Amino acid sequence: MAFNLKSAAVQTRESRLGSITGYEGDLYDLVEQSRCGSLRNCERCFSQSSMCLSICALGQLGGIRDVAILYHAPSGCCATAAGAKVMYRQIGAVIGKEYRSNMVGTDIDESDTVFGALDTVHDIARTVVETYHPSALFIASSCVTGVIGEDIDSLAEELKEEIDIPVMSVHCEGFKSRVWASGFDISDHAVLQGIVKPPKEKRQVINFKNFFESARPEITRLFAEFGVTPQFLYVNSTVEELSHISESLATVCICGTLGTYLGNALEELYGVPYIRTVNPLGVTGYETWLREIGRVIGKSEEVEVYITRERAIYISQIEEVAKELKGLRAVIGMGPGYTYEVARVLAELGIDVVWAAAWHYDYKYDNGDVPPALEHLRNTTPNNIKLSVADQQNYEVMNILAEYKPDLYFSRHPGSTVWAIKQGVTAVYVADEYMIFGYKGTLSFAKTVLDTVRNRSFAENLAAHTQVPYTDWWYKQNHSDMLKPNPAEVR
Ligand code: SF4
Structure with missing residues (x-):
């Protein structure tokens, strides 16, 4: 896509990326429709309020x-x-x-x-x-x-x-x-x-687009192994630092939804490569991401040394915990930058994703490709997964949870997690963007999931003392009946 910085306003995701907020189907169908360009948004006959x-x-x-x-x-x-x-x-x-x-x-x-x-x-x-x-x-x-x-x-x-x-x-x-x-x-x-100025020189820096940089020390140590420093964006950055991000070796992000505009724009306007792999969550994500960074900055050998060393520490531990998680059934409700990434990680841990809801769906990213996490999931998962797109329409999630009765609900938004718990569904709140980052994060995440299913008393007690506003009537409805294709929409 051509980035026009002279334009006062950037186009919305709906018009720029064909993003939608209403869909229900499955993984194979969503990827197929994205590839062939037939995806259409569905409208709801009722919507809860969402975010601005x-x-x-x-x-x-x-x-x-x-x-x-x-x-x-x-x-x-x-x-x-x-x-x-x-x-x-x-x-x-x-x-x-x-x-x-x-x-x-x-x-x-x-x-x-x-x-x-x-x-x-x-x-x-x-x-x-x-x-x-x-x-x-x-x-x-x-x-x-x-x-x-x-x-x-x-x-x-x-x-x-x-x-x-x-x-x-x-x-x-x-x-x-x-x-x-x-x-x-x-x-x-x-x-x-x-703020960003045209580059004057190359610097041994990688732009790291994230939210709240909780893994700043860990990532700084990691990048030091490859002779580069991270420039975290935007939290804790200064205007002076931002003016130089066009001089970096590459741009990476913790969430594709967050990174697409800046990463692609820096690449197109200033030649800063944007790392477009799946994100560094779980083992596959982390290794894929690291190898691409290594390739782009010319440090592939150093990356392989690092991977071999760290694998020896963590992989057997992760596999040990995963044995205990095998066969659990999960529903996911998150932003699209995490839904399909977390679905991949859960599959790595042996957990069956029975439904994955994303709060919106970018039909393509700013480079014109289907989001890589979805494409990767389509190419690697042996089973199709039921999917929906809903801009945090919790009433739909509650209906899905009531129907599928999963062992666990994974969400990144407190306003969604709490409703699942009130319904009696044990939930893991994936609040920290780095909760599943790298080998160490994946091991810690697996242990958190295991702890959560071993002690369900919080969800049981909260549900026993809470009256949710949803009645049996709603739980018996088919949530997909709320969605209707918009015949006026032509792409
Ligand atoms: S908070 Fe509400 S009124 Fe204010 S900009 Fe956002 S949607 Fe508009």
């Missing part, structure tokens, strides 16, 4: 250590800002870095909505810069400012003339995409537009 893409966009930008975000929005849209600030401050403290970024909401009200408020926003921007001295300023739109057409692009251009730091407009109106991961692309677009 601006939280993803501004959450990513807010992780940068020295910026200001001016969010031209009603106060309610800024509800997550305080929690994010506390979290990023704590993540910075772990590595002894001071977090100085701030998000300021413009608190747009009824009068502003009728008459516009750009002059006020201009004044607020100047005050923000004078008060916090950020290294870059992002001016973000919300649903209301998008609807009334506030011209934040012109405002950003005006401010660039007045203040000596990068100023970027960020078009993150929540209504424009059902796929909240569109927010990741919006943040990448802003960083690429205003």
Whole structure:
């Protein structure tokens, strides 16, 4: 795909990647439809509320250590800002870095909505810069400012003339995409537009796109074995560091959904190779990922030495735990960057995935390929897997759990995990993005699963003392009846 940094806004995933939020079928069918281009989104006759893409966009930008975000929005849209600030401050403290970024909401009200408020926003921007001295300023739109057409692009251009730091407009109106991961692309677009500079030299650095970098020390040690250092994005990065990411040897990511826009754009615009293998979760994922990194940076021999050494430590231990897990039945409900990766890892551990739900599905990534984890699963799994795509429609997940009665539910979102537990289904909350990273993470994950199934008292007790709002009537319904193909949709 051609990346156009001159365009103020990045296209949504629906229009750029053909992403969908409504599907029910199976692995073979989804891959086949993706390959031949016949995949269509299905509409629901009922939907629960989901998440806003601006939280993803501004959450990513807010992780940068020295910026200001001016969010031209009603106060309610800024509800997550305080929690994010506390979290990023704590993540910075772990590595002894001071977090100085701030998000300021413009608190747009009824009068502003009728008459516009750009002059006020201009004044607020100047005050923000004078008060916090950020290294870059992002001016973000919300649903209301998008609807009334506030011209934040012109405002950003005006401010660039007045203040000596990068100023970027960020078009993150929540209504424009059902796929909240569109927010990741919006943040990448802003960083690429205003902060990343063309390369002047090559540096022995690998860009590592992730969420909260809990494995920072481990990955730093790992990359040191190959003579490179990681540049984690965006949490704990600075504007100065980001300006150089076009000079790195490669870009990798912990989640394909998170990494596709930045990774592909850096490759296309600046020739930084993007590692597009399955992700480093489980044994196969980790080794595939490492070998591709080794190939791209010319360190294949060092990678093989590392793999041989670490295999000797971990593989037999993983296999020992896997013997205890064999035959367990699982349902997965996660974002698509993890659903198919975790399904592969569970298969490695001998666990049968009876249903895998992804919160959306990218029909292709920005390089035009079917997401590699799905393609890999299709090519390696001996059994077809029932799949659905639902933007965290928990009522559907509850129906699926009631029907399939799995031994375990795996989810990466607390709002989904807790409902399964209330229903009495033992759940593993795969909260940390690095929970299954590498050999060590895979062993630890396998032990966590074993501990979880050996003691189900939490789910049993919570279910015994909770009345869920779902009735037998709903559990007897066929959840697929909620989905109808959209005949108007033509790709
Ligand atoms: S931007 Fe729109 S969808 Fe997002 S929180 Fe604000 S009003 Fe809600």
